Amino acid sequence: AQSVAQPEDQVNVAEGNPLTVKCTYSVSGNPYLFWYVQYPNRGLQFLLKYITGDNLVKGSYGFEAEFNKSQTSFHLKKPSALVSDSALYFCAVRDGDSNYQLIWGAGTKLIIKP
Amino acid sequence: SAVISQKPSRDICQRGTSLTIQCQVDSQVTMMFWYRQQPGQSLTLIATANQGSEATYESGFVIDKFPISRPNLTFSTLTVSNMSPEDSSIYLCSVAVQGRTYEQYFGPGTRLTVT
Numbered sequence: 001a002q003s004v005a006q007p008e009d010q011v012n013v014a015e016g017n018p019l020t021v022k023c024t025y026s027v028s029g030n031p032y033l034f035w036y037v038q039y040p041n042r043g044l045q046f047l048l049k050y051i052t053g054d055n056l057v058k059g060s061y062g063f064e065a066e067f068n069k070s071q072t073s074f075h076l077k078k079p080s081a082l083v084s085d086s087a088l089y090f091c092a093v094r095d096g097d098s099n100y101q102l103i104w105g106a107g108t109k110l111i112i113k114p
Numbered sequence: 115s116a117v118i119s120q121k122p123s124r125d126i127c128q129r130g131t132s133l134t135i136q137c138q139v140d141s142q143v144t145m146m147f148w149y150r151q152q153p154g155q156s157l158t159l160i161a162t163a164n165q166g167s168e169a170t171y172e173s174g175f176v177i178d179k180f181p182i183s184r185p186n187l188t189f190s191t192l193t194v195s196n197m198s199p200e201d202s203s204i205y206l207c208s209v210a211v212q213g214r215t216y217e218q219y220f221g222p223g224t225r226l227t228v229t
Contacts, residue, residue, distance in 0.1 A: 032216055043206060043220040044157075046115070088154065100145045100210040102218060106156045 002027045004093050006105035013081045013112050021076040021108045023091030032094035033074040034102065035065055039087045047089075050074060061085070081112045116141050116209050118221035126227045127197055134193045135224045137207030142187035147218065148180070149206040157206065163190050197228045 003026045013019045025031055035047040048059025055067045065076045076089060091105040117140040127133050137146065148160040161169040161182055169182040184190045194201050207221040 034217055036220075041225075043118075043222040044208075046217050046219060049217055090156065094216050100216055100218075101147075101159065101162065102216075104157045107154070109154070 002093065002095055002103050004091050004103050004105040006089075006091055006108045008108050009106075010109045010111065013110070015083055015112050015114050016080050019078050019081045019085070019110065019112070021089050021091075021110060023074045023076065023105060024072050025074060025091075025093045026072060027093055031072075031074075033065075033067065034092040034094075035059065035063070035074075035076050036090045036092065037061075037087050038090065038107075044090065047076070083112045083114055086110055086112045116143060116211055116219045118207060118209060118219060120205075120207055120221040120224050122224060123222065124225040124227075126229060128229060129198055131197055132193055132195045133197065133226060134191050135205055135207070135226075137190045137192070137221055139188045139209050141211075143209040143211055144187075145210045146184060146190045147208045147210070148182065148190075148192045149208065151204045151206060151223070153204065160192070160205075194226065197226075199228045202226055202228045 005024045007022055033050040036044040037047050038044045047063050048057050050057050050067045058064045063078050065074055067074050089108050092102040095101040095103050119138045121136045146163040149157040151157050159172045160175045161171045163169045163182050163184040165184045165187050179195055181193045205224045208218040210218050
């Protein structure tokens, strides 16, 4: 079965420090991987995706993610955290049995402290 | 990307009544999705809506409770029928943009409280 795991319910980082939000996946074929962010009382915003090619993908707001096939991971990173990055982050993978459906992780709450 | 609007943004409804949520997209899209989300939690897919065909419902969701319309390529509605307090949630509409390799774009959500 296809699945996505976000092992941390919450990540706390000091402003200016690098941040990592972890995601691992399990799919039957080639993975299509996504990160979304949800700010309080807002809808989800697309951050970045990995489809093929370079393992390091860059996205919005200075975020990037590293695809690691051997570890089946797709961790979200940012070199220097901002207080405004505090939000709920979701990792998602495309369901290989469906052209468009996404399988969602449980979400990780990121808190950046000044 | 696509710009998506939802109406209403929030509502407080009485038990036993129904609410229809509208989702409008600024461009033609192949698929629309309706999700439910408890605050701070992950998304649960209710159904996939294709224009011109019946919506496809996920396990645990039925058409009588959550009827969906998709009259054209830019609009859809989700009705929450015969509501109970357990239906209190955030309802999100999303779209998959053809040719954009499967990422979905989301509306701002409808926050529903059933009393």
